[in-house]
Amino acid sequence: MAIKEGKRTYLYHALFLLVCAGIFWFLWSAPPESTAKLPNDEIHSRFYPMDKKEAEKACESCHNPKGEAPLPANHPPKYRCLLCHKKVQS
Ligand code: HEC
Ligand code: HEC
Numbered sequence: 001m002a003i004k005e006g007k008r009t010y011l012y013h014a015l016f017l018l019v020c021a022g023i024f025w026f027l028w029s030a031p032p033e034s035t036a037k038l039p040n041d042e043i044h045s046r047f048y049p050m051d052k053k054e055a056e057k058a059c060e061s062c063h064n065p066k067g068e069a070p071l072p073a074n075h076p077p078k079y080r081c082l083l084c085h086k087k088v089q090s
Pocket of ligand 2: 034035036059060063069070071072075076077078079080081082083084085
């Protein structure tokens with residue numbers, strides 16, 4: 001009987017650790033989701049039906065240092081825009 005009790009507490013501890021790991025993982029993986037989404041406005045909506053790689057060729061015609069919407073100075077490496085700037089779900 002005593003052995004059985006011990007096993008059960010062990011199980012609860014394991015479960016507790018698993019839940020902690022789950023919460024940690026959730027918080028850790030959350031930040032990228034706060035990255036600005038690809039706007040669904042008259043400028044950007046034409047990119048929605050397009051293949052991602054195809055659409056990305058057009059981004060920098062405006063989003064370049066001399067364009068109408070330069071990227072922020074601290075912008076991360078910009079290879080593959082749409083992997084970070086996700087389309088908004090409609
Ligand atoms: C014709 C010019 C033009 C093109 C092409 C263009 N953009 Fe933009 N983009 C803008 C302008 C102007 C803004 C600022 C106003 C706005 O939010 O629409 C902007 C804003 C943004 C924002 C910021 C949204 C926010 O919430 O602050 C993101 C992200 C973005 N564009 C991504 C892209 C991506 C990715 C592509 C290529 C698929 C792209 N843009 C192509 C002009 C363009
Ligand atoms: C590695 C991920 C990543 C990639 C790839 C990437 N970006 Fe960004 N971008 C960010 C982050 C992070 C920010 C700043 C935080 C935010 O958007 O809220 C940002 C900011 C921006 C902004 C300004 C948003 C605002 O609210 O002012 C624009 C516009 C933008 N990116 C366009 C682009 C374009 C165009 C490309 C491709 C040429 C690109 N990004 C590629 C992660 C990325």
